[in-house]
Amino acid sequence: MKIVAADVIVTSPHRNFVTLRLTTEDGLTGLGDATLNGRELAVVSYLRDHVVPLLIGRDAHRIEDTWQFLYRSAYWRRGPVTMAAIAAVDMALWDVKGKAAGMPVYQLLGGASRSGLLAYGHASGKELPELFDSVREHQEKGYQAIRVQTGVPGLKSIYGIASNATFDGNTGVRYDHEPAQRGDLPNEEDWDTRSYLRHVPTVFEAVRHEFGPELPLLHDGHHRMTPIQAARLAKSLEPYDLFWLEDCTPAENQEALRLVRQHSITPLAIGEIFNTVWDFQMIIREQLIDYVRAASTHFGGISPLKKVMDYAAQYQVRSGFHGPTDISPVGLAAQMHVGLAIHNFGIQEYMQHGARTDEVFRQSMTFTDGFLHPGDTPGLGVEMELDEAGKYPYQRAYLPYNRLADGTVHDW
Ligand code: GCO
Ligand code: MG
Secondary structure, three states, X not given: OEEEEEEEEEEOOOOOEEEEEEEEOOOOEEEEXXXXXXXXHHHHHHHXXXXXXXXXXXXXXXXXXXXXXXXXXXXXXXXXXXXXXHHHHHHHXXXXXHHXXXXXXXXXXXXXXXXXXXXEEEEEXXXXXXXXXXXXXXXXXXXXXXXXXXXXXXXXXXOOOHHHOEEEOOOOEEEOOOOOEEOOOOOEEEOOHHHHHHHHHHHHHHHHHHHOOOOOEEEEOOOOXXXXXXXXXHHHOHHHOOOEEEOOOOOOOOOHHHHHHHHOOOOEEEOOOOOOHHHHHXXXXXXXXOEEOOOOOOOOOHHHHHHHHHHHHOOOOXXXXXXXXXXXXHXXXXXXXXXXXXXXXXXXXXXXXXXXXXXXXXXXXXXXXXXXXXXXXXXXXXXXXXXXXXXXXXXXXXXXXXXXOOOOEEOO
16 A cells, blocks of 8 residues: 655644645545644654655555654654654554554554543643632533642743633633744743742642542643752642642653652653653653653654553553643544553543634544543544645744743743
């Protein structure tokens, strides 16, 4: 089943998405997500200029061989641009294979291990009343697990707060909580770790007091702490029984997690900016994390996601795949198929795309009573409306950055 066309489609219904669309000689199509938030066009070039010529004429059935060929023949390993490009090819090939077999991709991965995927959404508010409203809104939409982010006294703008959110009156969906700003230059935010460390435990105490002990709560540290600061935060949050504390230290310093573990039993999740199975090797083997935060899109696709989870299963480490709105509906579908099939599923992040995005990407997935299901349409269950996509040309967008009070650039 030869690949006869490979098109790279860029569209920006609410934010930029990069999608690879493969067509085979018998007319089957497959989609793959190649979106790298804030650096989208680098992946477009990697695909168009370097990968597409290698795909034409290849057998679409040979997923593993194509993955290994793209990874090894490039010689230059890893990195988000390379791995997003390979991810898109891998997902598109699984999509094609599912369609050829007449089965949803999760069937090809071993079949369903559960009836649905527990999802968590992003509640946020600058102050407590706003945050409580946001938690309630999420509960009304069915969410049974909720991530909590708040403002910090003295800081004007901080990661994870829906200050720029827009509200879709038709669907009741709030979207674009995510930090990417359309425009010519990135937004500058401010940061003060001491103030953050003092404030966050008081927020979780208030949330537990308001919503009780049952509701699973999550929090994202977004790589901003030193090892000892992260250990302090993880320890101080223990009374509030978090489902997980995410990205408490910078992703490059994996050994930092040893120190956090020595001090705390708060479960840890990491890996949304990791690119390969190898990035997880040591921290899974030493049981320094509890949840794998990899995304299908920045991690080389479905094939490596399944591999890392099979490895993690030996250490009772579970999945918590990265599902913000900058993962397209195609990337999200890829994660849902893996999550449904593996035994060691934990939770799926699900922020919800806006109505315009849903018109560009028609999806078979469902979200019912807090549980996701990818649907039973053959392949990934996502089709792209090309005319709709064509209405929204690329718009330059940057992620923000932080400075400390003395002007030093800091992780945001
Ligand atoms: C998350 C992530 C996102 C990232 C975003 C950057 O936990 O969902 O931290 O919010 O900031 O994906 O593009
Ligand atoms: Mg995160």
